[in-house]
Amino acid sequence: MADGSGLKGAFAEESKPEEKSLAKRLLDVMDGPFAEIRNVAREFVSRPEMAPVPADMPKAEYREKTLDRIKMLIEEGFTRMPYDPRHGGGGQGSAYINIGEILAHADMSLAVKQGVQFGLFGTSIERLGTEKHQHLIEEVITGRLLGGFGMTEMACGSDVQGTQTTAVYDHATRSFEINTPHPDARKTYIGNAAKHGRMMVVFAQLQMAPGEESKGVHAFLVPVRDEKTGETLPGVTIGDNGHKVGLNGIDNGTLSFDNVKVPYDAMLDKFGQIDANGDYQSDIEKKSARFFKMIGTLVTGRVFVSMAALSGNKNALAAAVEFAENRVVFGDTLMDKQATQTRLMPKIAEAYALHFATRDLLTMFEKNDPRTETMAAAIKSVSSDRAMESVDEARKLAGGKGFMSEERYGVLRGDMDVFRTFEGDNLILRMLVAKNQMTRLGKKFSASNPIGKLFKAYDMGRQDRWARWANRDEFLNAEDQMGLFETRERTMAHNLVRKAKKLADRHDKVEVANLIQDDMVAYADAYAERLILEKFVKTVEEQKDPEVKEVLKDLCDLYAVHTLRNNALWYLENGNLNTELTHSLVRLEHDLNAKLRPKAKTLVEAFGIPAQLIHGAAPEPDAKPAAKPGPVF
Incomplete structure (x- = not known):
């Protein structure tokens, strides 16, 4: 279905150019080379189950509805599209972004949550990691591994280079210890953190020994919930950001780490590696240049x-x-x-x-x-x-x-x-x-x-x-x-x-x-x-x-x-x-x-x-219809 084959319906009508309305000809220009997949996406969001969510839907219910809609995207095969064919993907990143744009007409929470899961989380693994990490892409595509993007901190905001979370390397155990040094260093507003995410890409200052000068901000794969029980793992503290002005279908949360150990392979090491002797290596000498190179891949x-x-x-x-x-x-x-x-x-x-x-x-x-x-x-x-x-x-x-x-x-x-x-x-x-x-x-x-x-x-x-x-x-x-x-x-x-x-x-x-x-x-x-x-x-x-x-x-x-x-x-x-x-x-x-x-x-x-997406969902009536007038006595 994701390739647009067999598409039928209002958005797939074929006619000679001179028979098309001006609106359809303008739409052809706007859709450009992605017309077919955009029409597939329009058919998807036109389904009754994709109708706009009522404005007063409770937060918990909306979060589960959004997750259900994520599962619908997976079933359609859409989520395979943005990844490299070598990793089981479709190699159609731009087409997938066009699908996300159409989803935004229907449900911004869905559009953003899929962007967190299959964009920020999955793309970080694919583009910041190396071959040893790519087996995880299939888990991301199928939704068996739900994750998030742990970048923003309470105190840093837009100053990502000022990230205060630390990842200290221990060569004896070939592992990293992730720590949140104080409350203001908590990760916050992280999509998929409060309820659904099992693993996070966590950005932290890499130190080769306790107290040493940082090698700069690096990304690490950090499990936060038990795969079977869903319970929060030891050393990880997860908070819920609660009700927001909007996007309440997304479970934004906070993350703190207390001596959380992750293995050597947890570091996404495309732009910086630790060799067999425990020494840090990178082809990009300056850590600021290395940081911008890393962030640039996620534009x-x-x-x-x-x-x-x-x-x-x-x-x-x-x-x-x-x-x-x-x-x-x-x-x-x-x-x-x-x-x-x-x-x-x-x-x-x-x-x-x-x-x-x-x-x-x-x-x-x-x-x-x-x-x-x-x-x-x-x-x-x-x-x-x-x-x-x-x-x-x-x-x-x-x-x-x-x-x-x-x-x-x-x-x-x-x-x-x-x-x-x-x-x-x-x-x-x-x-x-x-x-x-x-x-x-x-x-x-x-x-x-x-x-x-x-x-x-x-x-x-x-x-x-x-x-x-x-x-x-x-x-x-x-x-x-x-x-x-x-x-x-x-x-x-x-x-x-x-x-x-x-x-x-x-x-x-x-x-x-x-x-x-x-x-x-x-x-x-x-x-x-x-x-x-x-x-x-x-x-x-x-x-x-x-x-x-x-x-x-x-x-x-x-x-x-x-x-x-x-x-x-x-x-x-x-x-x-x-x-x-x-x-x-x-x-x-x-x-x-x-x-x-x-x-x-x-x-x-x-x-x-x-x-059906131009207007919102009709709200539930607040009161029953008035009873018919009866006799006064």
């Missing part, structure tokens, strides 16, 4: 979160358009009102833009492109932020109806809120983007000091595109749009490095980094916006169907104009646009909204969301 998590957040974004927009098309206000539908178009149409354009950007990100990952880490950090930040904005706007648009549990806005908001935190806090990720970009360009040049090297790189590498736009029509030219986006990105990068250089004369590098944080965050968004537009423009250019191309061009123009309008103050301050042109952006956005308005329903139908 799929950020790619997936970008795509899952986009699913929730699309759910909210589809529900909002359906409501606006059917709500009549003063003789017109709500969708016909300019204010509604202003609220929804740019967000629909952003959803399309992010869709094509995340596909490009997935392609980059497949090719092992070294830029993927930076791009994933940038796009994950934008995608998760925009998803929350769309849900909020859609909820408000629906008024009191949107506040009811029978709609999904509240559940979507609760489930997706944490997407802005896990796989990297969005603020931290934006600073990572700026740091990586500064470093990447700085390597092209040599100078006497790092700040000077960066300044020289940007000063020489920047392209002077300071043209003043003459009229609003040029805002609809793809080359001019890219010119404005690139100008903003490069100017902000240049100004950022110039500021850092100036501050370096009076402060140490730690203080300099602190004083340019706001500039780094702003630059990261400019970088992301340019990436997103660049991919959207390319997608439009590739289209052969004239109607599809025209619609995507209008959406791309709306994305560009809306983004330029949001950044109008920057362009005014930097002399790229005058007030007449920034005012024209408002009028142009209104025109594009009105032009696309007749296609609003078509645009959200092209998201391919099964109808």
Whole structure:
């Protein structure tokens, strides 16, 4: 079934190109080479047993339902797809991520829990381990070994290199002793920890002897529950994080270790090994470089979160358009009102833009492109932020109806809120983007000091595109749009490095980094916006169907104009646009909204969301129907 063979149903209808509706042709473009497996996934989430979970389902019940749905994924053969064929997998990692994106339309808890089990846990074993570890992959695939990803600690948060859990090597027994040195070093918010997980990938500081300097953060396979009884193993303390704002189908928990011994083979040793003499060996000399190499292999998590957040974004927009098309206000539908178009149409354009950007990100990952880490950090930040904005706007648009549990806005908001935190806090990720970009360009040049090297790189590498736009029509030219986006990105990068250089004369590098944080965050968004537009423009250019191309061009123009309008103050301050042109952006956005308005329903139908997933589960009635009136006496 997982290969899409024999698929029947609404999402598998075959017809000649000219007979397909515009929505289906747009869906074909969005699904791309993964259309078949995405249709299989849509059929899966369309089953009655995959209907949205009631908002008031008790936590314990929801956790078991989510585990049952994990078992359904296993039965379908989906969970074999992401792994190497040498380990019993299907070698279809990108196809599997596409399945995860479709699952997110139905149940975010399921999408995230499968990501923990078959993504973080299983992928860590496969990509951080060596051949001696790969026999475990079959156990992961079949669900016989449920596990989690023990990275986050109470005190460290995003500073994973500052992990305080220790793993001390004892050469005499060829084993490691795992310890949590104090309560703030507990692992926390770990998926699958509170109830279902039997083994965890635990990140800890490797010490070759007690008290020795750490060799850096390494990953270890640590059993936490008895295979037969399910009881917590000696030395392991497991806590339950309890009820959360969202994602209550996932059993997040805390983990502490007190002199827990694991064997030599427990260390996932692809990037660092201990030889027969008990000496540490690694081809990567610096432990910080070794750490980033290790983490870089797990970047799929950020790619997936970008795509899952986009699913929730699309759910909210589809529900909002359906409501606006059917709500009549003063003789017109709500969708016909300019204010509604202003609220929804740019967000629909952003959803399309992010869709094509995340596909490009997935392609980059497949090719092992070294830029993927930076791009994933940038796009994950934008995608998760925009998803929350769309849900909020859609909820408000629906008024009191949107506040009811029978709609999904509240559940979507609760489930997706944490997407802005896990796989990297969005603020931290934006600073990572700026740091990586500064470093990447700085390597092209040599100078006497790092700040000077960066300044020289940007000063020489920047392209002077300071043209003043003459009229609003040029805002609809793809080359001019890219010119404005690139100008903003490069100017902000240049100004950022110039500021850092100036501050370096009076402060140490730690203080300099602190004083340019706001500039780094702003630059990261400019970088992301340019990436997103660049991919959207390319997608439009590739289209052969004239109607599809025209619609995507209008959406791309709306994305560009809306983004330029949001950044109008920057362009005014930097002399790229005058007030007449920034005012024209408002009028142009209104025109594009009105032009696309007749296609609003078509645009959200092209998201391919099964109808039963647009709204939430009907809540149980709180009271019995009133009895029929009887005689007074």
